[in-house]
Amino acid sequence: NRPPEPVPEDLHGLRVDVVVPPGDPPPEGRSLLVFLHGRTTTGKDGARKLAPLALRGFVVAAPWAKTGDWTAKEMDAVRLVARDLAARHSVPPGRLHAAGFWTGAELLPALAFDESLRFRTATWIDFAWSGGSVPKRAKEGMRGLFLWGAREGPSRIDRYRKAADLLAHKVEVALARGEPPADALGRGRSEDPEIPLGLLPFWTAFLEAAEGRSPPGGGGAFDWLPTLGDAVPEMVARDAGGFVYVFDPKAAGEERERMRALEDGVFWDPLVRRFAEQLVAVRLEKSAAGELMKEAKVEGTPALVVFRKGGGEVLRVLQGEIAAKALVPALRAAAPDPSMPK
Missing domain, CATH: 3.40.30.10 (Glutaredoxin)
Known part of the structure; x- marks a missing residue:
């Protein structure tokens, strides 16, 4: 099926591109993923790339940072956006997720670790968390994921893995997963990273498992062979x-x-x-x-x-x-x- 197109909205002073699953919402409500884009990308770009999640019942909300980098004021607005969209789409407890790409992931803790919003998962894409405090409930109520694309080199990958190890002591589950490397050295400093779309099935399975709704057979938890x-x-x-x-x-x-x-x-x-x-x-x-x-x-x-x-x-x-x-x-x-x- 073709995923829905993002629809732009003006929420709390931010443009937010929103992808909504087709059809009527289920009685139990929908899931919501709030995505923070990187410096040289936009909310529209992120929403389009993550739109296939809508076919699995996820509303994808991708706000825009006006200057490319997120300010404290914009992050305040993003938290309000998350709260409002969760209410609009009747998102039940345990089905709210946060993700950040590249420089957008630097501000991810300000969103994902907000005590009042109670995010179920946080996903860093092409970025390494450097440590800090997490919500008190994180050890039992949060899962973390670090994803990276094929053009991330060995030194970056090592940082992502170490970030997962650092987070593992503070949350229920922390994992790291990357696409197979495209070359030995990885991208240069002047080159932008890429969202690893080849890992979208794995990421989807991670989110669904965190919600307690893996499809029978375990979904994309592993690279299954048929026989x-x-x-x-x-x-x-x-x-x-x-x-x-x-x-x-x-x-x-x-x-x-x-x-x-x-x-x-x-x-x-x-x-x-x-x-x-x-x-x-x-x-x-x-x-x-x-x-x-x-x-x-x-x-x-x-x-x-x-x-x-x-x-x-x-x-x-x-x-x-x-x-x-x-x-x-x-x-x-x-x-x-x-x-x-x-």
Whole structure:
């Protein structure tokens, strides 16, 4: 589907480009992402690039900084914009998000860490947070993400990763993810960064998981392959193990709750991701996994079947209620680099 076009509005003295999901709002309300653009870009540019989020139920609001850099007065207005749009679109608790790109991300904490607005996530794009205070509720109620594009060089990437590590001690989850590098050195100082649109499916999955509404199957949490037959040659080529996620898209009751805990929580645990991202991931609906379930003695879903390096042997099967504490050792044993973080 073609995403909606941004519509400009004048709110609290700022131009704000707003993208609204098509159709009537659901009874539970919509999600809202407030986006701060960078020095040489505009709100319209950001809103257009992030418009696909509207197809997943997100209102995207991108205010404009009049001089390119955000002033304290403009940030006061942005907070009012966020409050007004959240009320207009009946945004429920836990579905308000903030993001900043490049120089716009420098002022992101002034928005995302506002105690009264209670943002669920904060995303820094091509920018490193340097530390500071966070809301008291952040350890249980906020997730943070650092994204970067293909033209960010090694030194910048190192700063983004260190920023995620710094934030990790203060929030529920903090992750870092970048596009594959386009070259060894990255962009020069005079070159502007780019929004990593190739990571939009991952970012969408991160936002949905933070809200507790991952689609059955985990959405874009990992780079899923469709069959084990596709995965085994990849495991051999990479000298890595893999895992198969078996799920029932029609699950209900306690089984659905176990799926939700896995897809919205465990899949986003930083230590789980440290090892899972080294492996080859496969996603199978229960109806298509009969042979594997029989061979691996899987009795119920959700289930994770972890394979040793090369994919020739099952290492471990986890099923039912799966905790990160139980999953990490299995993934670690199949990973090319099993070292724990420092």
